[in-house]
Amino acid sequence: MALLLTITIMTARIEQFGVPFDGWTLQGDHYAGERSNHTVLLHGAGASTRHMHHLLRNALQQRGVGTTCFDCVGHGETGGELSQSSVASRTRQAQAVIAARRIEEPLSLIGISMGAYNAIRLTQLHSVEALVLMVPGVYTPAAYxxxxxxxxxxxxxxxxxxxxxxxxxxxxxxxxxxxxxxxxHDAVIPLEIPERLVASAARARQRELMVVEGGQHNRVWALLAEQRERFDAALGRVVDTLEQGQR
Structure with a gap:
């Protein structure tokens, strides 16, 4: 069994951990939730890291929803080169963290940009009852x-x-x-993609498309945070989706 290294910061209710993976140590953290701790958040590509999603994760934690997130190989504190990873490797990295952290299933997954595709792929490998896909990227199997x-x-x-x-x-x-x-105003992901994702999930218990007015690919929650009512309303829809999967 892979060695799991953890450092707990009790005052912030954030637990930092490291999970070995193919010669690397995936650096991550868990924001402890009072009601639910089944949610895994998968960050995007490029310069993305887990720390970029503190605003959302902190807000979820305040609503009782805990999240686990890690920096993929080539990102953040995990380090390494992007050329040493792939979309498929990111899925395997997520599986390694889920196993090492013993996150109970059914899972709730939040996938952001490229991470949305990894979240979708994980539904084939784990019991997943809730999916939140944000500014979702999807890819041809030839690129996987x-x-x-x-x-x-x-x-x-x-x-x-x-x-x-x-x-x-x-x-x-x-x-x-x-x-x-x-x-x-997403200049990266055409609206056709999120629309078609929702349309494809015809067997889902519930499915919804939320378009953030004025939002950009890398500026959704920061924009919503400028107006508390909009932020709370959007967060409520996320929490409802995640918790539907745990009922």
């Missing part, structure tokens, strides 16, 4: 195992390469609760 770098970029930059993604078919079998959060 390709290491990040020029070859990966060449595959995904083909015109509408995402259109033949397996995400539609995977979600067609999902029977839990689904919330897809889109940004009105």
């Amino acid at each position: 195992d390709v290491p990040f770098g020029p070859e990966f970029s060449a595959v995904i930059r083909r015109e509408r390469s995402w259109a033949d993604t397996d995400a539609w078919d995977i979600l067609a079998h999902f029977e839990g609760s689904l919330l897809v959060v889109a940004a009105e």
Whole structure:
């Protein structure tokens, strides 16, 4: 069994941990929730790290919902080069953390940008009852195992390469609760993707598309936080979706 290293910060109710994975140590933390601790958050690509989502995770924690998140290989405190990872590797990294942290199933997953596709893939590997997909990216299966770098970029930059993604078919079998959060002015993810994700989940217990007015790909929750009523309303929809999966 993989060695699990943990350091607990009791005053902030945040537990830091390290999980070995293929020669790396995935650095992560758990924001302890008073009611639920089944939620795993998967960050996006590029310069994304788990710390970028403190605003959302802190707000969820205040609502009693705990979250576990880690920096993927090539990101944040985990370090390494992106070329040493892939979309498929990110899914395996998430599985390693879920196993090492003994997160009880059914899971609730929050996937952001590329992390949304990893969350969708995880529904095939774990019991998942709730999915929150934010500014979701989806990918052609041809890109799944390709290491990040020029070859990966060449595959995904083909015109509408995402259109033949397996995400539609995977979600067609999902029977839990689904919330897809889109940004009105997302220059990265066309609205067609979140719309089609929701439409694909015909067997879901509940499904909803929430478009954040004025939102951008990397500015959704910070924008909502400028108006407390909007923030609380959006957060409430996230919490409701996550907790539907635990009822």
